[in-house]
Amino acid sequence: MLKFSTMKVYLTLLFPKTAASGATLERWLHKTGTELKAGDALLAFHANGRSETLPCAASGTLKVTLCREGEELPRGAGIAVLNSPEVQAREIEKRGLGKILTPDEYQDTLAHAEAASIRLPPEEL
Incomplete structure (x- = not known):
């Protein structure tokens, strides 16, 4: 009998390279900590009117x-990190829709996201 890995990995989801250029993130449709299924609407974006x-x-x-929200979504850029089953994450990575992170890469991503969220107005710099 085959055993499938139930191990979970961190998967960076990428904004599709086939998506419209100049897309802007309107809003996240879920909060962090939410359990999502493949196909669930993740975010709303505005492109081409x-x-x-x-x-x-x-x-x-x-x-x-x-x-x-309000930022441009460059094609192929990382948009979110999921904690996903390894088998599924490997398939997503093969299709070019995500990238599996090592534990160190995940920690770097957390630090970058935290630093990016602290943006002081120019008068406070």
């Missing part, structure tokens, strides 16, 4: 959002 939603590429727990 209309609003759309981006489905979550994998199942897992939303751990970190890497973009803020």
